[in-house]
Each structure stands twice: as C-alpha cells, then as structure tokens.
Amino acid sequence: MPMATHPTETGGTVAVEIDQLEKTYSGGIHALRGINLSIEKGSIFALLGPNGAGKSTTMRTLATLTQATAGTAKVLGFDTSTESSQIRQKIGYVPQTKCSDPYASVRDNLLFQARVYRIRRGERMVRIDQLMSDFGLMDSASCMASQLSGGMRRRLEIAMGIVHKPTLLLLDEPTVGLDPDARLELWDMLTKAVDRDKMTLVFSTHYLDEVDQYASKVAIIDAGRVMAEGSPAELKRCIEGKMYTVELARRSDGDAAMEIIRQIPRVTRALQIGGKLHITGGADHEFSQQLSQLMKSTNIEILSLQVAQASLGDVYTRVTTKAFDPSA
Numbered sequence: 655m656p657m658a659t660h661p662t663e664t665g666g667t668v669a670v671e672i673d674q675l676e677k678t679y680s681g682g683i684h685a686l687r688g689i690n691l692s693i694e695k696g697s698i699f700a701l702l703g704p705n706g707a708g709k710s711t712t713m714r715t716l717a718t719l720t721q722a723t724a725g726t727a728k729v730l731g732f733d734t735s736t737e738s739s740q741i742r743q744k745i746g747y748v749p750q751t752k753c754s755d756p757y758a759s760v761r762d763n764l765l766f767q768a769r770v771y772r773i774r775r776g777e778r779m780v781r782i783d784q785l786m787s788d789f790g791l792m793d794s795a796s797c798m799a800s801q802l803s804g805g806m807r808r809r810l811e812i813a814m815g816i817v818h819k820p821t822l823l824l825l826d827e828p829t830v831g832l833d834p835d836a837r838l839e840l841w842d843m844l845t846k847a848v849d850r851d852k853m854t855l856v857f858s859t860h861y862l863d864e865v866d867q868y869a870s871k872v873a874i875i876d877a878g879r880v881m882a883e884g885s886p887a888e889l890k891r892c893i894e895g896k897m898y899t900v901e902l903a904r905r906s907d908g909d910a911a912m913e914i915i916r917q918i919p920r921v922t923r924a925l926q927i928g929g930k931l932h933i934t935g936g937a938d939h940e941f942s943q944q945l946s947q948l949m950k951s952t953n954i955e956i957l958s959l960q961v962a963q964a965s966l967g968d969v970y971t972r973v974t975t976k977a978f979d980p981s982a
C-alpha cells in the first residue's frame with residue numbers, strides 16, 4: 655500500500671464520482687445495480703440502507719479492495735480499477751470488522767500502521783501521541799487491543815485509519831454495536847479530527863440519528879440502487895404534507911382501516927406496522943378531521959392520532975419499504 659512519492663491529486667472539488675457502478679459476485683448476486691453518486695470534497699457523506707443494500711460493496715470498491723463488474727468509480731480523480739496505488743495512499747479505510755491486532759498494544763498498532771505508510775521516524779511518535787490524545791487512548795497506550803472496550807477499540811481502529819492524514823476517510827459502519835454513550839464519544843472525537851485534518855468523510859450506517867446529526871449529504875441505498883439522495887433536510891422536504899400515526903383501539907381493525915384510508919384523496923402513502931398506521935397526507939387540520947371522521951363512521955375506534963413533520967426515518971421507510979401508493 656505505501657508508495658514513496660505522492661501523486662498530484664485531481665478531481666477538482668469532487669472527492670468521489672461514481673457512474674453506473676455495478677457489481678455481481680460469483681453465484682450471480684447483484685450487489686450493485688447501477689449506482690451513481692457524486693461526493694464533494696470536504697463533505698461528510700452517509701450511505702444509509704438496510705442489510706444487504708450494497709453499502710459495504712460500494713465502500714470496498716472505493717477503497718480498491720474489490721473490482722466493479724461495470725461502470726466507473728473515481729476517487730480524488732483516480733480510477734479505482736486502474737489507479738489503485740495512487741488511491742490507496744490518499745485514503746483511509748476502516749472496515750466493519752475488527753482490523754487491529756488484538757495482541758498488540760494501542761501504541762504498537764498505531765506504530766505498525768505508521769510504518770506501513772512510511773511516516774518518517776521523527777514524525778511517527780508525534781503523530782501517534784496526537785492521535786492517542788484525540789481519541790482518548792493515552793491512558794491505554796500499553797493495553798492490548800483485545801483488552802479495550804468496544805468503543806475504545808473502534809476509536810483505535812479509526813485512529814489507525816488516519817495515521818497518514820488521508821484526504822478521504824471511508825468508514826464502514828463505524829459505530830455498529832456500540833452503546834449510545836460510546837457512539838456519541840466516537841462521533842465527537844471523529845468530527846474534530848475530520849475538521850482539523852480537512853478530510854472528506856464517507857461512512858455507512860443503519861443509524862438515522864447519526865445521518866441527521868453529522869452528514870451534510872446522504873444517499874439511501876436499497877437493493878444495489880440509490881433510492882434517494884440529498885441533504886437530510888432536502889430529503890425530509892421531499893415528503894409532502896405531514897406524517898400521521900394512527901393507533902387503533904383494536905388491532906384487528908387494521909385492514910379495514912387501510913381500506914378506508916385508500917378512499918381519502920390526499921393520502922399519498924400509508925403503511926401498517928404492528929397495529930399502527932403510518933400515513934402521509936395533507937398538512938392541514940381538515941385532513942386529520944377527515945381521517946378521524948371516516949374511521950368513526952365505520953366504527954373503527956382510534957386510540958390516538960399523532961401528527962409530525964417528516965423525519966429522516968419517514969423518508970427511509972418510504973424509499974426502502976413497499977408502502978401503499980395510491981398513484982401506483
């Protein structure tokens with residue numbers, strides 16, 4: 655992975671350009687079915703999607719660890735299929751699975767990585783001390799990686815991923831399996847490091863709150879395709895009207911209630927999940943009155959009706975789940 659010289663970085667203001675990317679694994683599994691994405695330099699970009707959506711495959715392609723079947727992916731102006739060595743010295747990649755040596759200390763794990771990237775002897779210790787301080791690892795410098803908590807081990811692995819000050823950092827589900835406090839701690843330290851070293855960050859996640867809070871842009875991926883893309887605020891605005899959550903007194907009324915909802919002209923989406931009906935429709939008082947009156951007239955008792963602005967979760971549910979679509 656390390657190279658003696660640094661190539662001139664190209665790509666203008668774009669860090670990643672993906673065009674019609676396809677990946678078919680042996681056995682005929684279509685992991686990517688024509689992904690298009692453009693990621694600006696300096697942004698924090700999230701790939702959000704359910705299990706098996708193709709997030710890791712996209713990450714691995716950008717990290718030049720797997721070859722696309724068709725289409726192109728450019729990282730910092732370099733082609734992932736023909737210019738992998740130029741890309742590898744400019745990026746940091748931290749996979750989903752543990753990648754530190756469990757039997758080496760925190761300091762030795764970082765030292766190993768610094769040697770791999772041929773950081774000069776004089777600079778190595780300064781950089782390692784800085785990273786241990788940034789990621790709250792100073793007091794654990796001599797601990798073996800296997801002795802660290804899940805959150806600390808993840809922080810060590812991210813520190814290892816940026817030891818060479820990459821321009822682009824790829825993190826595959828950085829907080830998976832961590833408790834809420836550990837997630838917050840990690841994001842706090844990570845965003846400070848990203849800011850200071852002026853990195854572009856691309857991360858994949860299942861956590862909507864992380865996307866809402868930290869990402870400047872997000873692509874929602876499902877079954878190997880980009881289903882929606884934009885800033886979290888833009889995506890929320892895409893959902894017209896408001897979100898209504900109706901809880902029925904009797905779960906058994908669910909199907910009948912869905913039939914009634916289908917008759918309301920301004921309902922754009924409706925979904926029945928575990929005894930609750932999630933409806934997108936008109937944003938006015940009249941709409942919610944119409945909804946409750948129709949239910950009452952057919953003896954369907956409503957326990958509660960809540961109204962909210964669309965959340966990123968609503969967008970996610972809408973683009974990744976088969977909902978009732980009256981226009982379909």
Ligand SMILES: Nc1ncnc2c1ncn2[C@@H]1O[C@H](COP(=O)(O)OP(=O)(O)OP(=O)(O)O)[C@@H](O)[C@H]1O
Binds near residue numbers: 705707710711712
């Ligand atoms: N090495 C491989 N060989 C064969 N199939 C694979 C391989 N890696 C991934 N797949 C398949 O490709 C599809 C996409 O997988 P991928 O890991 O990219 O999704 P993901 O969105 O990262 O999922 P998760 O959130 O579960 O990590 C899945 O159907 C998966 O089973």
